[in-house]
Amino acid sequence: MLKNIIYAVLLGVGMAACLSQQTEDEETASAPDISLLPDTAEEETAQPDPALFVVEKQQVGNVRIGMPIAQMREQVAVGLSIKDTTLSLEGTQSTAYVLRPEDQPKGILVEQACEDDCNVWRISVLSPTYETAKGIGVGATYSELQQAYEIHSVTFEEGNLVAIAPEAGMSFILDHGTLSGSQISSISAATVPADLLIRKILVY
Structure with missing residues (x-):
C-alpha cells in the first residue's frame, strides 16, 4: 500500500514537472524573438527628403507642371501625405490636392x-x-x-x-493687410514697401 502511495506521489511529481516544462516551452515558443521583429522606429521618425x-520653375519637389495627376498620387514620398479638396474657380467646382x-x-x-x-496645372506653395x-x-x-529675382x-x-x-x-502673393486703399491703387514694383511679407508662391 505504502509503495503504491509513493509511486502515485512520484508519478504526480513527474507529471507536474513535465507540465511545467511544457508550459515553459510553450511560453518560450510564443514569446517573439525581439531581434527578428521589424524595426518600425525608423519608419515612424522618417523625414521627407529635403x-x-x-521650389523651382514649373516644379516643387517631385511635382511638376504638366505631369499626370495619377503619377503624382503614385509617387507621394515617405513623410508626406496627400488629401483631395475642392476649389471653386469662377463658380466652377474643381478637385485639387493638398500635399x-x-x-x-x-x-x-x-x-x-x-x-x-488630368494633369498638374498650377502649384501654390503655402x-x-x-x-x-x-x-x-x-x-x-x-x-x-x-x-533674389527680377520683379x-x-x-x-x-x-x-x-x-x-x-x-x-513664379508669382509671389504679398500680405497687403497694412496698406491703405490709396497705396494699393497706385502700387508698382518700385513702391511696394520693403517689409511686406510673402504669404504664397504660385508656380506655373
Whole structure:
C-alpha cells in the first residue's frame, strides 16, 4: 500500500514537472524573438527628403507642371501625405490636392486641368518649409524677393497683391493687410514697401 502511495506521489511529481516544462516551452515558443521583429522606429521618425521642399520653375519637389495627376498620387514620398479638396474657380467646382509633411498643417496645393486626362496645372506653395534655390519662401520680405529675382510688375488682382517674376516662372502673393486703399491703387514694383511679407508662391 505504502509503495503504491509513493509511486502515485512520484508519478504526480513527474507529471507536474513535465507540465511545467511544457508550459515553459510553450511560453518560450510564443514569446517573439525581439531581434527578428521589424524595426518600425525608423519608419515612424522618417523625414521627407529635403529635395522635396525645393521650389523651382514649373516644379516643387517631385511635382511638376504638366505631369499626370495619377503619377503624382503614385509617387507621394515617405513623410508626406496627400488629401483631395475642392476649389471653386469662377463658380466652377474643381478637385485639387493638398500635399504636406505629415507633421505640419500646411504644404502645397496642386491644381489640375482635365481634358482626356488630368494633369498638374498650377502649384501654390503655402508653407515656409518650401523655398527656392535662392532661399525665398513664404515669410520672406519683398526686399529679399527683389534681391533674389527680377520683379517684372506688381498688380492688385482679385483681392491679391501679386509680384510677378516671369523668368523664375513664379508669382509671389504679398500680405497687403497694412496698406491703405490709396497705396494699393497706385502700387508698382518700385513702391511696394520693403517689409511686406510673402504669404504664397504660385508656380506655373
